[in-house]
């Protein structure tokens with residue numbers, strides 16, 4: 001059974017159809033990229049799946065359970081977690097505090113005991129483990145406002161991992177990251193748990209093609225391609241909608 005099974009999702013904003021009967025499935029260990037030109041409806045699709053926007057039609061099944069009407073928080077508790085395109089960190093808090101707070105929320109412990117998290121060995125151990133997985137141990141206690149942007153983006157992914165997702169939706173994890181730091185993000189993504197299902201949106205095609213084993217292309221709200229990274233650059237419809245110059249530049253014409 002699929003971990004995430006999205007069927008015939010539909011959304012319009014006024015007269016504009018932004019999501020056109022989109023169906024996708026994600027299974028354990030999948031690494032899928034969702035790409036498409038600006039305005040294709042990628043972020044809206046993610047918002048529909050996570051419950052931040054209400055669909056006009058269609059269903060979202062998580063681990064076989066219908067969550068189409070569930071709140072975003074209920075979906076997170078059920079294992080459907082996303083990262084955001086724009087950084088949502090608190091500049092005065094440290095990476096360690098961010099991770100601990102996310103864990104306490106997951107564990108349903110009161111936020112009032114947050115100040116004492118260092119006396120909770122389970123929280124400290126897991127925070128250490130997650131921070132070291134993302135190579136952030138050295139700056140665990142430095143306020144976020146004082147760390148590099150690439151490290152902030154890494155922390156965003158680390159943070160969603162503290163929520164123990166089954167399905168992870170990554171919205172442009174490399175956006176705004178200097179090219180020298182992209183490798184850091186890639187290394188962290190390569191270390192995500194093998195059975196986690198991951199759907200990633202990104203604009204950097206080389207980055208996407210190295211990560212994904214399957215690519216879905218959206219254009220004008222509908223799926224126009226669903227297949228391997230090797231096949232996508234050769235697909236005529238995709239080239240027309242989106243990749244043209246990229247594919248030509250790479251000599252795959």
Ligand SMILES: Nc1ncnc2c1ncn2[C@@H]1O[C@H](COP(=O)(O)OP(=O)(O)OP(=O)(O)O)[C@@H](O)[C@H]1O
Pocket residue numbers: 013018036037038039040041042043044045
């Ligand atoms: N809340 C909204 N109200 C009205 N129109 C919206 C709303 N959200 C998105 N849109 C429109 O829906 C279309 C799809 O937007 P969306 O952000 O989902 O595309 P995208 O593929 O993620 O684009 P980008 O790559 O630029 O982030 C756009 O034309 C956008 O202007």
